[in-house]
Amino acid sequence: xxxxxxxxxxxQRQAILDALDGxxxxxxxxxxxxxxxxxxxIGLATVYRSLQHFAESGDVDTVVTASGETLYxxxxxxxxxxxHLRCRNCGAAVDIDIPDLESVTNRIxxxxxxxxxxxxxxxxxVCADCTKVSGAKASG
Amino acid sequence: xxxxxxxxxxxQRQAILDALDGxxxxxxxxxxxxxxxxxxxIGLATVYRSLQHFAESGDVDTVVTASGETLYxxxxxxxxxxxHLRCRNCGAAVDIDIPDLESVTNRIxxxxxxxxxxxxxxxxxVCADCTKVSGAKASG
DNA sequence: TGGAGGGTGATAATCATTGTCAAACTGGAG
DNA sequence: CTCCAGTTTGACAATGATTATCACCCTCCA
Ligand SMILES: [Mn+2]
Ligand SMILES: [Mn+2]
Ligand SMILES: [Zn+2]
Ligand SMILES: [Zn+2]
Numbered sequence: 585x586x587x588x589x590x591x592x593x594x595x596q597r598q599a600i601l602d603a604l605d606g607x608x609x610x611x612x613x614x615x616x617x618x619x620x621x622x623x624x625x626i627g628l629a630t631v632y633r634s635l636q637h638f639a640e641s642g643d644v645d646t647v648v649t650a651s652g653e654t655l656y657x658x659x660x661x662x663x664x665x666x667x668h669l670r671c672r673n674c675g676a677a678v679d680i681d682i683p684d685l686e687s688v689t690n691r692i693x694x695x696x697x698x699x700x701x702x703x704x705x706x707x708x709x710v711c712a713d714c715t716k717v718s719g720a721k722a723s724g
Numbered sequence: 725x726x727x728x729x730x731x732x733x734x735x736q737r738q739a740i741l742d743a744l745d746g747x748x749x750x751x752x753x754x755x756x757x758x759x760x761x762x763x764x765x766i767g768l769a770t771v772y773r774s775l776q777h778f779a780e781s782g783d784v785d786t787v788v789t790a791s792g793e794t795l796y797x798x799x800x801x802x803x804x805x806x807x808h809l810r811c812r813n814c815g816a817a818v819d820i821d822i823p824d825l826e827s828v829t830n831r832i833x834x835x836x837x838x839x840x841x842x843x844x845x846x847x848x849x850v851c852a853d854c855t856k857v858s859g860a861k862a863s864g
Numbered sequence: 865t866g867g868a869g870g871g872t873g874a875t876a877a878t879c880a881t882t883g884t885c886a887a888a889c890t891g892g893a894g
Numbered sequence: 895c896t897c898c899a900g901t902t903t904g905a906c907a908a909t910g911a912t913t914a915t916c917a918c919c920c921t922c923c924a
Pocket of ligand 4: 811812813814815816850851852853854855
């Protein structure tokens with residue numbers, strides 16, 4: 585009954601996946617710019633839609649910045665639940681696991697009578713590369 | 725040298741603080757609606773500015789929803805670092821402490837060469853009251 | 865009490881994201 | 895290989911939360 589319509593692989597979607605490879609967290613508009621600078625012909629709306637589809641299927645991770653902008657990057661471990669340590673300067677990120685976090689949050693939620701609990705955890709810092717480059721910041 | 729200009733207490737700011745008391749996380753526009761419905765005369769821009777000022781001074785907590793909207797609520801413990809367990813239905817929230825979180829995240833960040841690390845942690849569920857009210861949901 | 869400077873608010877401007885819809889494309893059937 | 899039913903695309907308009915304007919209003923201290 586439930587006809588599953590398989591997503592089609594188009595030139596645009598392939599270009600997006602290629603662009604995402606190896607990169608950090610970037611906004612949809614940033615990715616669009618990169619694609620265009622690399623000569624690709626692709627519309628902004630398509631980039632938004634594709635990234636959102638990939639996010640739903642688990643192929644890309646998303647984070648929402650403090651200013652409300654959504655950032656995307658290709659996920660290397662779509663299967664397992666994990667979190668991210670991201671560079672606030674260049675967007676680079678690594679998948680991380682926080683031991684016992686799930687059980688701890690579940691216990692806390694239960695203690696307060698909350699059900700159906702989900703959590704958001706993001707670590708934001710400055711990656712090793714960016715720390716080197718801007719080394720003269722914390723001198724004065 | 726550094727002349728500190730003390731924030732002035734105005735009718736509007738007092739009204740906002742009063743409105744916030746005892747309430748959960750709400751958007752600036754929601755708070756503005758509440759204020760107006762209660763007969764207060766206050767502009768939307770003022771609500772935005774005031775909430776942001778209070779947030780900077782630590783008197784108000786903020787969270788950014790998945791859709792990018794910023795929610796505000798009065799904070800009961802401006803002094804100590806803490807996180808929130810929030811109801812996705814009514815906005816009610818409790819301040820929570822996650823033991824050892826700081827040290828764990830610091831260690832993970834250091835292992836990956838990241839510096840100047842900050843973290844975001846939010847628990848979102850359904851509070852006890854809302855769970856009761858909509859109790860017939862998970863039956864089928 | 866006077867007034868300098870912060871605060872207010874109606875309104876316009878931003879800007880990321882979503883909606884529209886005709887035209888182009890993909891993938892399977894024949 | 896060809897054909898066609900859906901999908902997908904993209905230029906452009908629309909949305910909606912938030913921010914900038916700027917003339918006018920208040921607060922607070924001397
Ligand atoms: Mn990931
Ligand atoms: Mn709080
Ligand atoms: Zn970096
Ligand atoms: Zn609730």
